[in-house]
Amino acid sequence: MIQPDPQTPIVKGWCPGAHRPMRSGDGLVVRVRPFRAALTPAQVRGLCALARRYGNGTLDLTSRANLQIRAVSDADYPDVLAGLADLNLLDHDPAVEAHRNVLMAPDWQPGDVTDRLYGRLMDALPRVLALPDKMGFALDTGAASRFADCSADFRFERDAGGGLLLRADGAAKGWPVRENGAIDALLDMAQWFIDTGGAEAGRMARHLARTPMAGHWQTTQPRPQAAPLAPGATPEGLILGAPFGTLPADRLDAAMDLPGLLEMRVMPGRLFWLLGTDARALDGFISGPDAALLRVHACPGAPLCPQATVATRALAARLANRVSGSLHVSGCAKGCAWPRRANLTLTGRDGHFDLAHDAAPWEEPVATGLSPEDLSDLTGTP
Numbered sequence: 001m002i003q004p005d006p007q008t009p010i011v012k013g014w015c016p017g018a019h020r021p022m023r024s025g026d027g028l029v030v031r032v033r034p035f036r037a038a039l040t041p042a043q044v045r046g047l048c049a050l051a052r053r054y055g056n057g058t059l060d061l062t063s064r065a066n067l068q069i070r071a072v073s074d075a076d077y078p079d080v081l082a083g084l085a086d087l088n089l090l091d092h093d094p095a096v097e098a099h100r101n102v103l104m105a106p107d108w109q110p111g112d113v114t115d116r117l118y119g120r121l122m123d124a125l126p127r128v129l130a131l132p133d134k135m136g137f138a139l140d141t142g143a144a145s146r147f148a149d150c151s152a153d154f155r156f157e158r159d160a161g162g163g164l165l166l167r168a169d170g171a172a173k174g175w176p177v178r179e180n181g182a183i184d185a186l187l188d189m190a191q192w193f194i195d196t197g198g199a200e201a202g203r204m205a206r207h208l209a210r211t212p213m214a215g216h217w218q219t220t221q222p223r224p225q226a227a228p229l230a231p232g233a234t235p236e237g238l239i240l241g242a243p244f245g246t247l248p249a250d251r252l253d254a255a256m257d258l259p260g261l262l263e264m265r266v267m268p269g270r271l272f273w274l275l276g277t278d279a280r281a282l283d284g285f286i287s288g289p290d291a292a293l294l295r296v297h298a299c300p301g302a303p304l305c306p307q308a309t310v311a312t313r314a315l316a317a318r319l320a321n322r323v324s325g326s327l328h329v330s331g332c333a334k335g336c337a338w339p340r341r342a343n344l345t346l347t348g349r350d351g352h353f354d355l356a357h358d359a360a361p362w363e364e365p366v367a368t369g370l371s372p373e374d375l376s377d378l379t380g381t382p
C-alpha cells in the first residue's frame with residue numbers, strides 16, 4: 001500500500017461546505033457561507049449555540065469571509081445540518097452550495113447594484129456547475145474597490161467613471177457590461193473557460209496565463225483599488241478582526257447584545273462589521289488598524305490538522321510583535337491561512353520549521369530544521 005508522503009501537502013480540489021464537510025484532526029469542519037455576507041443577530045446566536053453544543057466552542061472566520069464550525073463528530077453532523085437549515089443558512093442544493101463562492105462588497109445596501117447582482121448571480125449558479133468548485137466570484141461594486149488581493153475568478157467591478165465591468169482574474173482590463181446583461185456576460189465567459197480547457201488549470205488566472213482570451217473582454221481599466229477596510233469604528237458600525245480567524249462563541253454571542261446592533265457582515269481578511277452599533281472596541285477581538293496580529297497568519301496546525309507536524313498559532317502570537325512585516329506560520333507547505341507570499345514565512349516540515357523571506361510556504365527556504373526555540377531570537381525586519 002502506498003503511504004502518503006508527509007512532505008507533500010494534500011491539495012484538495014474542493015472547499016468544504018455545510019453539505020460537504022471536511023475531515024480534520026479534530027473532527028468535521030462544517031463551512032457556512034452566509035448569504036449576502038450578512039447575518040442577523042439571531043443567526044449569529046444560533047451559530048454560536050451550534051458551535052458550543054456540537055463543535056469546539058469557536059467559529060472560524062475564513063479569509064474568504066465564510067464561517068466554520070469545527071470538531072463536529074460524525075454522529076452530531078446531521079443535527080448541525082438541521083440547525084443550519086433552521087437558521088436559513090443552508091442551500092437546498094449541495095451542488096449550488098459548492099459553487100456559491102461569492103465575495104460581496106461589505107457596504108452593500110438593500111436594492112443597490114451589488115445586492116441586485118447577487119440575486120441575479122444566485123439565479124444563474126445552477127448554470128455554472130461545470131466550473132471547478134474552487135472558482136469564485138467577486139462583487140466588488142461598492143463605494144470603493146477593495147478586493148484586489150482577494151481570491152476570485154470572475155470579478156464584477158467598476159471603471160473610473162462608475163460603469164460596470166466584468167473582469168477575468170489575471171486580466172489587467174475588463175469588459176464593460178450593462179447590469180441587465182451582466183450575468184449573460186458571465187455565462188459567456190464561464191463557457192469560454194470550459195470550452196478552452198480551463199477546468200484542467202482549475203482557476204482563471206492560471207488558465208489565462210497560457211490561453212489567450214478575446215480582446216473585447218479586456219478593453220477597460222478598472223477603477224484604482226482603495227485601501228482595504230481595517231478594524232475600527234465607522235459611521236455604520238464597528239469593524240473588528242478575529243485573531244487567526246477565531247471567534248469565541250461566548251464572546252461573539254455577547255456582542256449580539258450591543259445596543260443598536262442590526263446585522264453582522266463577514267468580510268475578507270478575517271474581519272467582520274457590526275452594523276448599527278456605536279461601540280468602539282470589544283474584548284477578544286482586534287479593534288484597531290495597527291494591531292500586529294493583523295499582519296500575522298497561521299493555520300490551525302498540529303494537532304488539529306492531520307497534515308501538520310508543528311503547532312503554529314502559539315508561535316505566531318509570540319512572534320507577532322517581533323516581526324515588522326507580514327508573518328505566516330504554516331503547518332505545512334499547503335499554506336491554507338495565507339496561500340501567497342509573506343515577508344517572513346515559517347513552514348512546518350517533519351516537526352521543525354523552514355524559514356523563507358518574501359516567499360510562500362511552498363517556495364525555497366533559506367534555512368531548514370529550525371525549532372521554535374531557534375526562532376525565539378527573531379527580531380526586526382525579516
Ligand code: SF4
Nearest residue numbers: 299305331332335336
Ligand atoms: S496549511 Fe495548515 S491547515 Fe492547511 S493543510 Fe497544512 S497544516 Fe493543515
